[in-house]
Amino acid sequence: MPEQLWLPGLEAPPPPTDGLFFAVYPDASTAAAIAKFAQQLCAEAGVRSGVRSKPLAANRLHVTLRHLGNFAGGLPANVVEAAKRAAAAVSMAPFTVEFDAVASFAKRPRLGPAVLVGEDGVRGLQSLHDALEARLRDDGIAPGERFTPHVTLAYGMPWSERRAAEPACWNVREFALIHSLLGRTRHIVLARWSLVGQS
Template sequence: MPEQLWLPGLEAPPTPTDGLFFAVFPDANTAAIMSKFAQELCAGTRVRSKPLAANRLHVTLLHLGNFAGGLPPDKVDAAMRAAASIRMAPFTVEFDAVASFASKPRPGPLVLTGGGGAAGLHALHDALGQALEHAGFGGRVGSVVTSYVPHVTLAYGMPWAAERPVESMCWNVREFALIHSLLGRTRHVALARWPLTAAQS
């Protein structure tokens, strides 16, 4: 019968419109260097891929979810409480390789990665994960399939390529931010920022 098509169980889920994540951003000078490097990489391929603008370059610390119809206030509040509890000294991050996150032979993201130079990011990622649990954020945070791999996405739609070393790009991480991503609209809005300060003795 026609009315069966409108059963709740058969309705398509709403399309996510808003994302929430923690991130760190390179300083303006480092972002400009990364952006120029991304432009050079894109120019060296035959695909129509555009590099990310310098002001959009970042490292995601934790992805907290995508939502339809706006961000849930309770999730934002819990994330804010978790972030405010973090006590960590500033640290230096270094990226010294470029790698493809594409599924060969399909195109995909081209990213900067780092080995030991990303240790501080791992520590901040773990601290935020624990703080979110204590703040009652609820649900699973990040990916349960893959481990955390700190990276800076330079461009999307790039052909697969083997990882290779590049000239080191580094900066001092002195703060982190909670970001509202307007999905499909290429906009990131910083909801709040927190300075990294060592725990008081």
């Protein structure tokens, strides 16, 4: 690969400041239970490997349905509007989700995220993602990355084998469009859509 030439007067692009994504959130009691489990997981990792990792707070636990991009200097209005149009066109009935295992997204020997995952219990999320992806494509938004339904519990965790966990279940009745203030651990809900379609 040829070296990238530096040209005088050509500045590096500004770092991204704002993210945009669709998400599903657990109800408050389920989020509290997941957060407690995340705390236990971090404590175990600290004892086992000396790694000090901080679990995500209950109000930040979510499933990212579809990431739409990171941007510098605010969110592009045309992308936000296209996302809202696509979401409004999704018709799907509410469903139950169940995560029943904990896994690692770390690549040994590096640290990485510890996440909740599932098999049959996350099929509804896959269907919602696929329906949303189809509507986004209709609105001219390029396909996203492969979707792996998960809830991130903590970052900076050592790699570990996937193992069973106490199931985390909740009823998914809506999804939301989220503005993430990057580096400031803040999420702003831009809009919500209820699942009211037929099964």
